[in-house]
Amino acid sequence: MAALLELFACALCARQLELPVTLLCGHTLCARHVEQDGQLRLAPCPLSTCASISSSPNIPSTSRVTYIPAPPEDAAPAPLASIDLHTDVTVSKVAALVRRRATIAPTNPHTSGDSTDAESESDVRPSTPPIIQRPRKRRRRQQPSEELRTHFDKEFTSELTCEICLLLFYKPLTTPCQHTFCAKCLQRSLDHSTQCPLCRHDLAGYAYNLHQPCNKVILSVLLRAFPDSYGERGRQVEQEERDARLDTPIFVCQLTFPGMPTLLHVFEPRYRLMLRRCLESPTPAFGMVMPSRPTQFGSGNDFGTMLEIRSVKMLPDGRSMVETWGTHRFRILERGILDGYMVGRVERIDDYPDTHTGPESETSAPLPAPVPAPHILTADLGAPPLPAALPPPPDQPDVLLHICHAFLDQLRQGAAPWVVTRLSHTYGPMPADAAHFSFWMAMLLPIDEYEKAKMLPIRSARLRLRLVVYWIEQLNSNWWFTNGCVIA
Ligand SMILES: [Zn+2]
Ligand SMILES: [Zn+2]
Ligand SMILES: [Zn+2]
Ligand SMILES: [Zn+2]
Incomplete structure (x- = not known):
């Protein structure tokens, strides 16, 4: 005793x-x-030997995350x-x-x-x-x-x-x-x-x-x-925490692609917990998928992008601003719920080596899945319906890239040049390689996000560009778009 x-x-x-x-x-x-x-x-502690309070979570020394605790002056408890x-x-x-x-x-x-x-x-x-x-x-x-x-x-x-x-x-x-x-x-x-x-x-x-x-x-x-x-x-x-890290945590939020930054505001209790668990891993990352469409049955959001956590800025009330970077795509093979958030067993998706060199292989190249007419985000302006069929987009990478660049010029010189400036500010500068360019270009297009999500499973940069060009042609065939109406 x-x-x-x-x-x-x-x-x-x-x-x-x-x-x-x-x-x-x-x-x-x-x-x-x-x-x-x-x-x-x-606070402060009157003991001369007392070390100052560290308010950082248990971040492994090998982790490269920048963790910014909330400023103490905002957070000091009242006497x-x-x-x-x-x-x-x-x-x-x-x-x-x-x-x-x-x-x-x-x-x-x-x-x-x-x-x-x-x-x-x-x-x-x-x-x-x-x-x-x-x-x-x-x-x-x-x-x-x-x-x-x-x-x-x-x-x-x-x-x-x-x-x-x-x-x-x-x-x-x-x-x-x-x-x-x-x-x-x-x-x-x-x-x-x-x-x-x-x-x-x-x-x-x-x-x-x-x-x-x-x-x-x-x-x-x-x-x-x-x-x-x-x-x-x-x-x-510790065992529970290790088990929690075995599966890939999945944030159901919005569309994002590899090679792009995404800034997230984490405020929901379940995602605060998910974030803390991520931060205790040496390579903090989580997957992000779009929510299923309200009208969609089953799991439509099987494909997503892994986001590497770059920095976490804590706010005094426990919310946080999280900077992430899309690293690669994945497909969910199995999903479950852990403490309120989605976890899954995922398979990484990378591009196949694209051996396409010219028109001679055109007939053997796989075509993109049939694409329905894009749902265009705009007020109902009484626009005429989209034409039922456009000629299939070309297949050569340089032709596809040329069409994309021409479209960007058209946007810059058109009625809404701010669209390109604003979006390239949000999604980073235009990437040089075709693989990332296809995603960047899709992000810029004023079309439905669920439509854009069709890029995620496609394992060829050329086929993704082809889909982008298809969307561009759909947009250009709209009288209101080419006449510079406001894009919502
Ligand atoms: Zn005493
Ligand atoms: Zn003390
Ligand atoms: Zn109490
Ligand atoms: Zn307890």
């Missing part, structure tokens, strides 16, 4: 904690050290109003339990007697129990010691149980309202609401600090009292 008691010493005055308050750095001090005009300051209401709930209760147990069941005086703390001597020395506790002590001494120990163990374990997962705390984090949860449990709760899951205290501005250090007192109690269970709990959590 003495071994446990010494863990409840204040990190500053080294005496037994009196009204324990846990700061953002994870140190627990007596309230009087951090009190100022009746309020408690949870708390009342000391009495805000002492560390778990530390107070566990310390009281251990002290009571120490006074009831004296342990070896050689181990309990090494305390040099004068003020708390009456608490830790079983030989001089405080008067106020004497009647209880006498009553308890009549109980069989076995029963007493069971009762203590039960209460002790219960105080060290997370209210969210109902398991032993793992990496205990203490909130400004002084409630403790497993770090991962608290993170997931804050993904949904900025209120404390127990007392509803508003933790807005605290979310930035999710990766703060553990409560050092509770952690040391766990390690001393339950070294095996804690180790086992750690292995379980």
